[in-house]
Amino acid sequence: MISESLALGKRSLTKWTRNPFAVIATSLQALFWLALFGNSFNPANAFSSTPGGSLGPLQQAFNGAPNYITFLTPGVIGIVALVGMSFMGVDLVLDRTSGYIDVLKAFPIPRTSIYFGGVIQNVAKGMVAAPIAFLLAIFVPNGLRFAQGFGFLNLLGILATVLLLTTVFSMFFTGMAISIKSTDSFFAAINFLTFPIMFTSTAFFPLSFFPDWLKPVAQANPISLASDAMRLLLVNGNLPAAQVSVFIWDWVWLLVYGAFFTVLGVMMARSALKAR
Amino acid sequence: MSGIIEVDGLTKIFPPSAKVVDCVSFEVGEGQVFSLLGPNGAGKTTTIRMLTTLDSITEGRAFVGGRDVNRDPGAVRQLIGVVPQEVTLDNELKGIENLLLAAKLHHIPNTIARKRAAELLKLVELDQSQNNRVSTYSGGMKRRLQLVTALVHEPRILFLDEPTVGLDIQTRTRIWDYIKGLNRDRGLSIFMTTHYLEEADQLSDVVAIMDRGSIKVSGPPSDMKESLHGDILTLSVEDGGEDLTEFLKSVPNVTEVIRANDAYRLKLPRVESALPAIITNVASRGLKIKETSFSKPTLDQVFLEVTGRSMRDAQEANDHSNAGRFAVAHRSETR
Numbered sequence: 001m002i003s004e005s006l007a008l009g010k011r012s013l014t015k016w017t018r019n020p021f022a023v024i025a026t027s028l029q030a031l032f033w034l035a036l037f038g039n040s041f042n043p044a045n046a047f048s049s050t051p052g053g054s055l056g057p058l059q060q061a062f063n064g065a066p067n068y069i070t071f072l073t074p075g076v077i078g079i080v081a082l083v084g085m086s087f088m089g090v091d092l093v094l095d096r097t098s099g100y101i102d103v104l105k106a107f108p109i110p111r112t113s114i115y116f117g118g119v120i121q122n123v124a125k126g127m128v129a130a131p132i133a134f135l136l137a138i139f140v141p142n143g144l145r146f147a148q149g150f151g152f153l154n155l156l157g158i159l160a161t162v163l164l165l166t167t168v169f170s171m172f173f174t175g176m177a178i179s180i181k182s183t184d185s186f187f188a189a190i191n192f193l194t195f196p197i198m199f200t201s202t203a204f205f206p207l208s209f210f211p212d213w214l215k216p217v218a219q220a221n222p223i224s225l226a227s228d229a230m231r232l233l234l235v236n237g238n239l240p241a242a243q244v245s246v247f248i249w250d251w252v253w254l255l256v257y258g259a260f261f262t263v264l265g266v267m268m269a270r271s272a273l274k275a276r
Numbered sequence: 277m278s279g280i281i282e283v284d285g286l287t288k289i290f291p292p293s294a295k296v297v298d299c300v301s302f303e304v305g306e307g308q309v310f311s312l313l314g315p316n317g318a319g320k321t322t323t324i325r326m327l328t329t330l331d332s333i334t335e336g337r338a339f340v341g342g343r344d345v346n347r348d349p350g351a352v353r354q355l356i357g358v359v360p361q362e363v364t365l366d367n368e369l370k371g372i373e374n375l376l377l378a379a380k381l382h383h384i385p386n387t388i389a390r391k392r393a394a395e396l397l398k399l400v401e402l403d404q405s406q407n408n409r410v411s412t413y414s415g416g417m418k419r420r421l422q423l424v425t426a427l428v429h430e431p432r433i434l435f436l437d438e439p440t441v442g443l444d445i446q447t448r449t450r451i452w453d454y455i456k457g458l459n460r461d462r463g464l465s466i467f468m469t470t471h472y473l474e475e476a477d478q479l480s481d482v483v484a485i486m487d488r489g490s491i492k493v494s495g496p497p498s499d500m501k502e503s504l505h506g507d508i509l510t511l512s513v514e515d516g517g518e519d520l521t522e523f524l525k526s527v528p529n530v531t532e533v534i535r536a537n538d539a540y541r542l543k544l545p546r547v548e549s550a551l552p553a554i555i556t557n558v559a560s561r562g563l564k565i566k567e568t569s570f571s572k573p574t575l576d577q578v579f580l581e582v583t584g585r586s587m588r589d590a591q592e593a594n595d596h597s598n599a600g601r602f603a604v605a606h607r608s609e610t611r
Contacts, residue, residue: 007380015368018409099364106328107381108353275332275349276290 001116004109008117012091013124026084026125030133033076034069034140041204042068044142062206063228064235066145073137073144074230075203077130077162078223082197084129085169086190088122089177093186096178105273115269118174119167126166131159149237157233157247164251165226168258175265179272203227222257225250279303280433280465281310281327285336288322296322298489299336304482309459309466311476313575314486315590320469321361323486324437327467328358341432354382357426361437363418367411371402371421374410375428382429389428396424400454416447423454427464434458436468440475448475455479473575473587485579487590492582501573506531507547508571509554512539514564527557534580539567541580 065071201223229250281304329349379389400420484494
């Protein structure tokens with residue numbers, strides 16, 4: 001199954017790299033989030049006296065981030081993963097409506113390899129966009145500031161967290177894309193799901209800003225788990241022992257989501273691809 | 277039975293109760309070209325989809341290459357190549373990339389895949405454009421590429437669903453040549469659906485005429501045409517209100533008369549020798565012949581004989597009912 005999934009993933013990636021607009025759009029979408037939300041939502045705007053966009057008295061509330069972009073960057077990476085993984089499923093919907101998936105079903109391959117091929121290509125595209133978001137955040141005005149002691153392991157931890165989050169979303173949205181029979185229904189479902197996930201996460205604001213009734217939802221949101229884990233690595237050069245367990249729990253919950261969505265995605269794909 | 281495809285009582289019912297294929301049985305011999313001929317909506321594509329493991333079988337059994345389609349679909353998929361009705365290539369990939377992807381999905385090692393791809397592309401005269409994206413190909417080029425994409429793993433049986441639908445006559449003839457060549461030179465068994473009479477007639481060793489979900493008759497096209505025992509004379513009479521069926525049956529040498537709207541189709545051994553007597557007889561009743569035409573037996577006449585309607589009439593009727601069915605299906609799909 002692995003070789004077939006890789007072959008199908010490679011097919012989509014080849015097409016993607018031949019479409020410069022798609023590559024640029026995917027890679028640069030973080031810029032809009034950072035530039036627009038980074039400025040308009042920036043709490044430092046309320047404290048015109050603070051230098052360099054510093055969060056000043058709000059720094060502690062914002063997970064210890066020195067400025068808003070440092071807080072926002074992991075959130076934006078999470079949002080890019082969500083939006084990317086959800087909308088990239090359209091390739092599979094188009095494959096289905098064009099009859100291409102029927103052709104694949106006539107090959108002697110496990111039908112779940114069609115699903116995993118979709119997961120692989122989406123994750124690969126997502127992993128191009130995430131480091132670009134990271135780089136852009138450094139260069140925007142009042143941009144990302146690294147904590148003292150931030151090193152290669154912190155960077156690796158951030159990339160691994162992005163990979164995990166991207167995989168979590170891809171497992172779910174790819175399964176959904178294979179199950180949906182028309183592009184109209186697909187986009188309706190995506191719009192219905194992505195905005196609530198986005199705005200009930202701590203991507204833009206810390207947990208303390210949420211009303212009490214919404215806090216459990218925000219805490220359990222995969223974007224919150226991933227962006228809080230990434231913030232720990234950004235804001236603390238060397239992770240204190242107390243924070244290590246927080247980081248590990250964020251990962252454990254993301255892995256639980258990953259396992260659940262893999263099972264759910266495979267079930268959706270099997271049901272959608274079985275002979276009727 | 278010992279055919280490469282053996283089908284017994286094959287039935288497909290789409291929920292809740294639409295019986296699209298109704299207890300179909302046939303056998304395809306090794307190395308044969310077998311055509312399922314019928315109008316749109318006859319159940320041909322559903323039959324091919326069941327045999328290629330894409331749709332489940334409601335009732336009956338089917339064996340492809342000796343493997344049970346229901347119980348061993350994976351083994352069946354290894355033996356077959358499938359060319360669907362619509363072109364389903366990846367337009368953004370190059371011609372050769374489409375072939376190599378198909379080879380990869382059939383687990384063919386890369387060096388062998390490249391060698392086979394080169395041979396196949398040459399066979400269908402696409403070797404010069406193999407490195408162009410499929411989106412730049414003409415409709416005929418796409419069809420040719422689609423055909424060889426199904427051959428890259430050297431299947432024993434090739435399934436073609438309406439292989440030339442929508443193509444101009446030159447391209448269609450070219451595709452026919454490739455199909456004939458594949459059957460002749462490689463001994464490939466071919467199962468084909470078509471609603472083109474001349475396609476079935478020219479390519480097939482055996483034709484099965486399908487209408488409204490069931491097979492009405494099957495056999496070699498020449499045998500089927502000979503079974504009609506004669507030529508067909510079609511005539512229409514001015515002021516055709518009066519039913520002349522019984523009168524025309526009484527004319528010497530006329531063996532059968534079928535009335536279709538304002539025209540009469542007469543079956544007779546040799547139309548050339550009988551025509552003067554017919555004209556004289558009709559004139560003797562004070563009637564004037566408006567139009568006559570005659571033809572040697574064709575598969576269309578075989579179709580008319582076994583279904584009571586011509587292929588064109590059947591096509592129009594089914595297109596009309598399918599349009600209604602499509603609207604309902606489309607509504608439920610987009611819900």
